[in-house]
Amino acid sequence: MASESDLTGKKFVLIDLSGTLHVGDEATPRAVEALASLKTHGFTVLFVTNTTKDSKQKLHERLIRLGFDIHVAELYTSMSATRLHVEKQGLRPMLLIEEEAKKDFEGISVIDPNCVVVGLSPKDFCYETLNIAMRLILEKDGPIIAVHAGRRYMSPSGMNMGPGCFVAGLEYATGQTAKVFGKPEISFFESALSYVGCIDPSKAVMIGDDVRDDVFGAQQAGMTGILVRTGKYLPDDETKFLGIKPDFTCENFAEAVDMLLGANKRLS
Template sequence: MSWCKNVKGVLLDITGVLFESGASEPIKGSIEAIKRLKDSKIPVRFCTNETTKTRQKLLQKLHSIGFSMKEDDVFPPIPACCQILKSRGLRPHLVVNPDALSDFCEINQENPNCVVLGDATDNFSYQNLNKAFQLLMSLETPVLFALGGGKYYKEGSDLILDVGPFAKALEYACDVEAEIVGKPSKSFFGAVLQDLGQPAESVVMIGDDIVNDVGGAQSCGMRGVQVRTGKYRPSDENHPTVKADGYVDNLAHAIDLILQS
């Protein structure tokens, strides 16, 4: 088992790895696993496509269930997207969850010239998607951002549509390719690696999504390991295009292997 050898940095997904979506308790052993990883001096960053709440609210949830991490170590898509919007002078029409709106408070949204699509949950109505479609069609050069490329996630015992399918609908209708901000984007992973200060080949990404976590990490030169928690399904181990470098029962199992090696 070579994936766990010579690991100099670890990237962790949050939902499905640290806790199950909608749960108020951590996945068994995950708090202790992160503590052991930090005690070993291996740097760790937390990469998430969570856009149903602000980064601050996500951090508050993590702290409330027993985790301890700094805000700067948590990488969700919205702050990265805001940096892009500012640098390119773009004014977004937002189709996002209401709980995430405050993270865009410093962004000019008047006379929008692009669309930002997040995990809007109940706001993924026909009316809201049609407004986004109409704006994109009115622009000479339409720009569409998707805050992640996930197909679905797991909440409780149910699978829930993620932002990816709605982005694909707008891509098809408007003949535009969405710019992904978040996993599995190479630019997103590259920014996290730069902050981590380690080369890709020395880093392991641990997540529950075979495509966005594992495949996205591998496309950037990292090792990708899938946990059998969260949205994991047995069929993932026979995925037609992505083969994880390793499969583990949970985060604690993965950290055991890394530290033992």
């Protein structure tokens, strides 16, 4: 059983956005002040997100409006990792992502597509469009590339299905296995840590509202996982998934920061 003393010396903090720092256009309780305090005390922070509805620029603008002191360079998205892969492989994607998010793929040719990139795009998750995607994969023998395969996400209107079930549907229909980016992939957490210069994952903490994608993914990469009871959290998430147990569970992001600061107070 982890104790708060186990947080001593951890100076790298990866933070989920939607559901953790904010839900829709409202910050979670004391989140703005908590983030400012975390930075003031010398922690290196990186915001890691599977968000595929918005471009990185629009995401940054929203966070600034909510009062957060965050720089664009502190945002590490699964969309960025996906675009890099598409570029390196010379692929031409059929993009099943929101129009705003397509800005992150500007400069990538989508003429005569030879792969399918799946993000979060509710308007595309219909039989007709998914049929087109399936046929493209079968006819071109092209890969399925998932920006992430999340199960669900929270919005102001309530819980919503994530793209994971549609990725699974394309896999089932084509017999292919998707290349998945984003949380909870270990490679995503490893690349995020490398981005901030952390070579020892035991020095890092992940704070998020998804026990599988945020907490378990981070733990698999050697980090400490803190679950918060906001956003997509459901009662007993920290106990009902076999083999998944957060190192810590807090009411919200601010409480997690208070715990981190308390554990590291003597090192300040």
